Amino acid sequence: MTRNPERSQSSFLFPDGFLWGASTSAYQIEGSPLADGAGWSNWHRFAHTPGLVENGDTGDAACDHYRRFRKDVALMADLGLNAYRFSISWSRVLPSGVGTANPRGLAFYDRLVDALLARGIQPFATLFHWDLPAALEDRGGWTNPDVAGWFAEYSALAFRALDDRVRFWATLNEPWVVTDGGYLHGTLAPGHRSPFEAAIAAHNLLRAHGAAVAAYRARGRHAIGLVVNLEPKHAASKSARDRAAAARADAYMNRQYLDPAFRGRYPKELPAMFGEAWPRPAPDLSDVALPLDFLGINYYTRGVMRDAPEVPLVRAARVRQRGRAHTEMHWEVYPEGLTETLLWVRRRYGDVPLYVTENGAAFADAPASKDLVPDAARVRYLREHLRAAHRAIEAGVDLRGYFVWSLFDNFEWSHGYSKRFGIVHVDYSTQKRTPKRSARFYAEVIRTNGVVLDALSARTRSRPGPSRRRARSRRTGRSSRRR
Ligand code: FCB
Numbered sequence: 001m002t003r004n005p006e007r008s009q010s011s012f013l014f015p016d017g018f019l020w021g022a023s024t025s026a027y028q029i030e031g032s033p034l035a036d037g038a039g040w041s042n043w044h045r046f047a048h049t050p051g052l053v054e055n056g057d058t059g060d061a062a063c064d065h066y067r068r069f070r071k072d073v074a075l076m077a078d079l080g081l082n083a084y085r086f087s088i089s090w091s092r093v094l095p096s097g098v099g100t101a102n103p104r105g106l107a108f109y110d111r112l113v114d115a116l117l118a119r120g121i122q123p124f125a126t127l128f129h130w131d132l133p134a135a136l137e138d139r140g141g142w143t144n145p146d147v148a149g150w151f152a153e154y155s156a157l158a159f160r161a162l163d164d165r166v167r168f169w170a171t172l173n174e175p176w177v178v179t180d181g182g183y184l185h186g187t188l189a190p191g192h193r194s195p196f197e198a199a200i201a202a203h204n205l206l207r208a209h210g211a212a213v214a215a216y217r218a219r220g221r222h223a224i225g226l227v228v229n230l231e232p233k234h235a236a237s238k239s240a241r242d243r244a245a246a247a248r249a250d251a252y253m254n255r256q257y258l259d260p261a262f263r264g265r266y267p268k269e270l271p272a273m274f275g276e277a278w279p280r281p282a283p284d285l286s287d288v289a290l291p292l293d294f295l296g297i298n299y300y301t302r303g304v305m306r307d308a309p310e311v312p313l314v315r316a317a318r319v320r321q322r323g324r325a326h327t328e329m330h331w332e333v334y335p336e337g338l339t340e341t342l343l344w345v346r347r348r349y350g351d352v353p354l355y356v357t358e359n360g361a362a363f364a365d366a367p368a369s370k371d372l373v374p375d376a377a378r379v380r381y382l383r384e385h386l387r388a389a390h391r392a393i394e395a396g397v398d399l400r401g402y403f404v405w406s407l408f409d410n411f412e413w414s415h416g417y418s419k420r421f422g423i424v425h426v427d428y429s430t431q432k433r434t435p436k437r438s439a440r441f442y443a444e445v446i447r448t449n450g451v452v453l454d455a456l457s458a459r460t461r462s463r464p465g466p467s468r469r470r471a472r473s474r475r476t477g478r479s480s481r482r483r
Helices: 042-047 065-079 103-118 147-162 175-184 195-219 240-263 270-277 336-349 376-394 413-418 437-447
Strands: 019-023 083-087 122-128 168-173 223-229 233-235 294-298 303-307 316-318 354-358 399-405 424-427 432-435
Touching: 019 122, 019 354, 019 437, 065 103, 065 432, 065 437, 083 168, 083 399, 103 122, 103 147, 122 147, 147 168, 147 195, 168 175, 168 195, 168 294, 175 195, 175 223, 175 240, 195 223, 195 240, 195 270, 223 240, 223 354, 233 240, 240 270, 240 303, 240 316, 240 336, 294 336, 336 354, 336 376, 376 399, 376 437
Parallel strands: 019 083, 019 399, 083 122, 122 168, 168 223, 223 294, 233 303, 294 354, 354 399
Antiparallel strands: 303 316, 424 432
């Protein structure tokens, strides 16, 4: 679609009540993981195991948000955010995963929610953003069928404590990444490498999601949904093999969780892909496909896939696109994929309200001076993706909010602190926060409800950013921890 920037001031206006937010997660920003009676999480354990996280980094201090949350909320208000997506640390509120609650852990989220509401910021709470209580990991974690019940118990506790004020609940964040990174490739906690475990964990994540939704229907008063990461999967060539590879990658990443949650069945490709690792008899999905109030979509990039027999299970690998901009994660900048994804979801799963619950980019931006971080590549990334989101709205998608990943530079899982996704720079030695230029830009988008996206249009096409480094492993396409 071509646009004439002079034509109208309002071609990018977003709908009334649109949520303009930023996302974070507990282990990535809170720090103080064992404070006030919290139990160990699997990520605390993983990060403290030598060799598993770059540079030996851990979430022990992270952004020290646990102690600085009031100032952080003030910063969110300064930026004009009207929503904030955070996650609750299961092991803070239930140190053993089940059983006795830890009131001091719950009190943290209580205070956080109150501080947000006092500033007119809607809390958007994720129940599971990858940090499982270590006590439950010891009992098999996501491979133990009892995990659905444990998760429902924990969720009900969170609903009892916060649903009087929290209007948006997400059950799981990116279950695909949990199984692919945590149970198949071993790059994320718990670091296992087994297609058998990956299939079982996937199914139990879905059951846990269903159990939490059921618990919410019994007592919750607002909205609950699921958050998945999606990427359009394009074939690297017209060959039948590459096209089949793209279809497998799509079934594995995009449909493995959404088909069960919305249609009550697994994609037909999966049993053949998992082979003997696929559970038999076919897993029962009757408690999984419950109506949801919304779907959260995390969008970062697309996958251009080729046939790759050497890659376990999916037998497909990403092909790096020459001449395109890539982020520090080696993810191609591909804004049009966000429009494509939102339209695809509506076509396939119907008119469920959608939120972009994560979108953003890691760039190696350094402060130019004490108070200036000129992250032009991120500004460009956000501008193009916000426009892409708007195009989906124009095409009729019921998109109700957008959350940038992330508010702060933070602990990027197995990459430690080496990848900076924040619109706010964090100096980890002083904990000083410096809003980057992208934060100022985003604040302006929010203030004008999108109108500012009209400006500067011609010069803002994506072009190669500062990261021109070659993908470390172009051949397998596994140039990062996952995806
Ligand atoms: C998503 C995760 C989030 C962060 C971003 C970069 O997959 O949900 O925690 O790691 O990627």
